[in-house]
Amino acid sequence: MKINIANEQDYSVITVTGRLDTVTAPDFEKECAACKETEAQRIILDFAALDYISSAGLRCILAMAKKIKKTGGSVMLCGISGLVEEVIKVSGFDSFLPIFENVEQAVRGEA
Amino acid sequence: MAGKQDQRIFPARIDVIPEVMDYVSHAAEKAALHPKRVMHIQLAIDEAMANICNYAYQTPPGEVLVRIQDKEGHFMVEMIDEGIPFDPLNMEEPDTQVGLEEREVGGLGIFLLRQVMQEVRYRREGKQNILTFVV
Numbered sequence: 001m002k003i004n005i006a007n008e009q010d011y012s013v014i015t016v017t018g019r020l021d022t023v024t025a026p027d028f029e030k031e032c033a034a035c036k037e038t039e040a041q042r043i044i045l046d047f048a049a050l051d052y053i054s055s056a057g058l059r060c061i062l063a064m065a066k067k068i069k070k071t072g073g074s075v076m077l078c079g080i081s082g083l084v085e086e087v088i089k090v091s092g093f094d095s096f097l098p099i100f101e102n103v104e105q106a107v108r109g110e111a
Numbered sequence: 112m113a114g115k116q117d118q119r120i121f122p123a124r125i126d127v128i129p130e131v132m133d134y135v136s137h138a139a140e141k142a143a144l145h146p147k148r149v150m151h152i153q154l155a156i157d158e159a160m161a162n163i164c165n166y167a168y169q170t171p172p173g174e175v176l177v178r179i180q181d182k183e184g185h186f187m188v189e190m191i192d193e194g195i196p197f198d199p200l201n202m203e204e205p206d207t208q209v210g211l212e213e214r215e216v217g218g219l220g221i222f223l224l225r226q227v228m229q230e231v232r233y234r235r236e237g238k239q240n241i242l243t244f245v246v
Contacts, residue, residue, distance in 0.1 A: 021128070021157050022125055022128055022157055022158075022160070022161040023125060023126065023128055023129060052150065052153065052154075054154055054157040054158060054161075054220070054223070055158055055161075055219035055220035055222075055223050056157075056161065056220075058219055059216050059219065062211075062214060062216055063216065065211055066211060066212075066214075069211055069212075082147075082150070083147070083150045083151075083154070086227075087154070087223060090207075090223070090226045090227075091205075091207055091219060091222070091223065092207030092208060095207075095208065095210070096210050096211040096214065097211075
């Protein structure tokens with residue numbers, strides 16, 4: 001798994017490549033702590049290059065979304081396909097996380 | 112894989128999960144399973160192993176026996192540990208319809224395993240927990 005974090009003016013993009021599973025989830029959590037923390041923060045998770053996610057990955061996303069929501073911010077997902085899309089949808093995570101095609105659309109907030 | 116059945120013992124440790132996944136994925140590919148099904152098996156192994164590694168043994172790490180069977184078009188995996196008796200299928204399923212605030216963190220692993228497998232069974236035999244899943 002590879003993680004890249006880009007902190008912009010009013011949002012952060014976290015790009016995850018590879019697999020987010022039981023083994024890699026602790027690293028994901030650790031690295032995401034480096035995200036700039038601001039009021040009403042927007043975090044865009046770019047999963048276009050993510051091949052695989054398990055419940056350990058879902059737990060990280062849930063914890064992140066709960067924390068961000070408390071400060072008035074939000075977590076958005078984009079670029080999901082294949083198994084990642086299946087897992088997100090079957091778990092009902094699409095009911096509380098907005099999902100976009102790509103980062104540009106997530107930034108503009110357009111579905 | 113020798114014939115249509117094979118088994119191997121692994122230490123029940125999180126860092127060993129990729130090894131178990133490779134072992135089972137390789138057999139699944141040999142059995143000509145669709146790549147999507149192979150991903151489902153990987154997910155099932157990931158969730159079942161995480162459960163065993165985190166909860167089965169009071170003095171970790173114990174061991175887990177992984178048995179693979181490819182019979183009559185069904186690919187079956189058995190995960191056997193000698194930890195405390197624990198039926199993961201008895202756990203309450205998470206409510207996937209509630210909003211972010213009410214959403215709870217636990218129970219997702221076994222839920223996912225059940226979603227992607229055709230059949231999941233648990234039985235206790237002597238000192239063993241036996242979790243079987245079929246794709």
